Amino acid sequence: MAVTAGSSVRDARFTFSGFAGSGEPDPFGVWETPAQRDISPGEEGLVWRVALPDAASALDVVHARADALRRGEDDLARAEDELNALLAGVAPARDAERGLTGAVSYAFSVPAAEEFHPQKEMLRKTLAGLAAVETSPLTGAVAFSAVDAFADEKERKGFQEARQRWLAFVEQVQQMVAHYARVETTIAGAPVGLTRVRWAGDFETFWVPGMPALSREVHHETVNLALASRIALLRVVSVITTGAAGLILKAVALPPGGQVLLIPAARRFILDVMTVLREGRR
Amino acid sequence: MPGENVTTEKPKDLKVSVQQFASELAEKVASFVTDISELEVRTYTITEGQFAAVLDDPKKKNDKVISGDGVQLRAYTRIAFDSDAIVCLPVNESGQIDGAVWDMHQAAVNQALQNRATMLRTIGDAAASALDALKKSR
Numbered sequence: 001m002a003v004t005a006g007s008s009v010r011d012a013r014f015t016f017s018g019f020a021g022s023g024e025p026d027p028f029g030v031w032e033t034p035a036q037r038d039i040s041p042g043e044e045g046l047v048w049r050v051a052l053p054d055a056a057s058a059l060d061v062v063h064a065r066a067d068a069l070r071r072g073e074d075d076l077a078r079a080e081d082e083l084n085a086l087l088a089g090v091a092p093a094r095d096a097e098r099g100l101t102g103a104v105s106y107a108f109s110v111p112a113a114e115e116f117h118p119q120k121e122m123l124r125k126t127l128a129g130l131a132a133v134e135t136s137p138l139t140g141a142v143a144f145s146a147v148d149a150f151a152d153e154k155e156r157k158g159f160q161e162a163r164q165r166w167l168a169f170v171e172q173v174q175q176m177v178a179h180y181a182r183v184e185t186t187i188a189g190a191p192v193g194l195t196r197v198r199w200a201g202d203f204e205t206f207w208v209p210g211m212p213a214l215s216r217e218v219h220h221e222t223v224n225l226a227l228a229s230r231i232a233l234l235r236v237v238s239v240i241t242t243g244a245a246g247l248i249l250k251a252v253a254l255p256p257g258g259q260v261l262l263i264p265a266a267r268r269f270i271l272d273v274m275t276v277l278r279e280g281r282r
Numbered sequence: 283m284p285g286e287n288v289t290t291e292k293p294k295d296l297k298v299s300v301q302q303f304a305s306e307l308a309e310k311v312a313s314f315v316t317d318i319s320e321l322e323v324r325t326y327t328i329t330e331g332q333f334a335a336v337l338d339d340p341k342k343k344n345d346k347v348i349s350g351d352g353v354q355l356r357a358y359t360r361i362a363f364d365s366d367a368i369v370c371l372p373v374n375e376s377g378q379i380d381g382a383v384w385d386m387h388q389a390a391v392n393q394a395l396q397n398r399a400t401m402l403r404t405i406g407d408a409a410a411s412a413l414d415a416l417k418k419s420r
Contacts, residue, residue, distance in 0.1 A: 177314075184333055194333045195390070200317030201398040205390045206328040206353070207383070220389055227397050231404050238408035 011053040018046035028072030045179030048226035079273035185219040193219030325387040357387035
């Protein structure tokens with residue numbers, strides 16, 4: 001990728017808005033959250049805005065973001081593999097590891113040398129925090145048990161955080177499938193093109209007459225980038241829900257109240273591993 | 283007592299939320315499969331600097347044609363799932379096909395078809411992953 005105009009890369013703005021309560025960054029590291037003043041009043045749905053400083057470098061800048069998205073998709077695939085590998089290691093514990101309550105426990109330990117140890121350990125602790133849990137002093141295996149009541153304040157807060165993350169996630173998915181994807185491109189402050197794409201694929205494109213072919217191509221590519229981003233977000237949803245389903249199905253001894261918390265736990269694991277991989281490239 | 287004002291929510295409330303989410307998501311995927319039976323592509327021209335004007339009228343949510351100052355529908359294509367198509371061509375003041383608008387419209391149609399195919403594949407893959415997770419559990 002040969003982007004020679006470094007200032008163009010720095011001055012370009014790729015923003016994404018529309019997710020309610022999403023103070024969290026784009027999991028792929030491609031889009032920024034816009035300043036409040038840049039959000040039009042009355043605007044709803046998901047909005048991707050690309051503001052490019054000049055036409056000459058515009059295509060290179062957009063293609064560089066598309067490359068970043070592809071690397072993020074590879075990170076997601078890696079995070080999914082890690083979660084699946086972790087799931088494969090969750091096995092029924094021997095009788096000796098049954099908890100004092102008599103609940104069936106599932107062995108789930110994370111060797112310190114394992115890659116993504118902090119994230120796996122966090123997932124293990126999240127699972128452990130579901131209830132009055134005892135950890136085997138020999139194996140570190142966690143015994144899942146009932147969560148009908150909170151054992152202490154720490155547990156209550158853990159549940160509250162998980163619940164809020166879950167509700168934000170639900171809201172985001174609902175917005176993603178309910179609204180238009182709206183993509184705007186401006187070059188040197190001048191509007192070039194606006195495209196709105198419905199959930200089922202209907203397209204509406206608005207062009208400023210007389211735009212040069214290069215500017216039109218730039219907007220075409222920003223639409224491709226935004227749509228690829230939307231599909232990548234759908235894939236994140238799929239990976240998280242499938243991963244959580246895997247955790248739920250493995251942990252058959254969990255009471256229903258505990259199973260639901262595995263979705264926020266899977267979400268956190270996937271996004272944390274993606275962040276580690278992305279930061280590692282910097 | 284610390285935390286008394288933190289939350290009164292219980293896991294069972296979250297369970298209801300998860301069940302509702304799963305149900306709504308399944309419903310949305312089902313509606314997607316129905317909705318993609320037809321694809322519509324519209325190309326408009328708009329007066330310079332007027333993007334902010336492109337907003338749906340909240341009272342006309344189902345009215346798919348946008349109207350407003352400086353907004354003009356120039357080309358339209360509807361493609362059924364069996365590939366039957368209706369195309370309205372853009373013409374200029376002298377009745378000739380407006381080549382620039384037509385090129386932009388064709389590019390949008392191709393992009394829309396590609397997007398639909400990718401969405402279908404993504405949703406198919408997601409369903410396959412879910413089935414795979416179920417199989418592994420047995």
